[in-house]
Amino acid sequence: MARGYMTNGGMDRLDLLRFVPFRLNRLAAEFSNALAADYARFGIDIPEWRVMATLGMHDEPRSANYVVRCTRTHKSRISRAVSQLTELGFVERLESGDDRREIMLQLTPKGREVYEELLPLLRAREEKLLSGLSPAQSSALDDIMLTLERSLGLVSCKK
Numbered sequence: 001m002a003r004g005y006m007t008n009g010g011m012d013r014l015d016l017l018r019f020v021p022f023r024l025n026r027l028a029a030e031f032s033n034a035l036a037a038d039y040a041r042f043g044i045d046i047p048e049w050r051v052m053a054t055l056g057m058h059d060e061p062r063s064a065n066y067v068v069r070c071t072r073t074h075k076s077r078i079s080r081a082v083s084q085l086t087e088l089g090f091v092e093r094l095e096s097g098d099d100r101r102e103i104m105l106q107l108t109p110k111g112r113e114v115y116e117e118l119l120p121l122l123r124a125r126e127e128k129l130l131s132g133l134s135p136a137q138s139s140a141l142d143d144i145m146l147t148l149e150r151s152l153g154l155v156s157c158k159k
Contacts, residue, residue, distance in 0.1 A: 036049070051105070054067045064082060065102075085111065
């Protein structure tokens with residue numbers, strides 16, 4: 001019998017608690033919620049943090065489509081997040097030099113300050129969440145995640 005499936009009275013059924021996509025989704029939701037406690041005090045939520053984190057990886061502006069591709073978050077959620085972040089003064093919209101219809105985004109100095117203040121808090125939270133893993137398990141988890149990301153085409157976020 002394949003992983004995540006069971007037989008009950010001759011009928012094949014999904015064992016949801018062993019089904020890898022469900023387990024990964026559940027873990028991701030719990031990790032996101034744990035991290036959200038750190039950035040909620042700045043008035044931002046999960047999609048807004050995803051925008052800031054994506055923009056924070058770069059010194060130059062990025063398009064909203066880039067943020068959507070990197071975060072795998074629906075464009076309407078990213079659009080609402082950008083509007084809220086703009087209202088808070090954390091993100092600014094710029095016209096693209098190449099295509100005037102494309103809006104480019106970047107962190108404002110205030111947004112960069114918040115991003116840099118959050119980084120050590122989020123790294124510490126991640127470390128705490130993963131503290132139950134041995135170094136070998138942590139390395140194996142990283143390898144497994146990279147393999148899964150590659151199989152899904154998620155490894156790089158290029159413009």
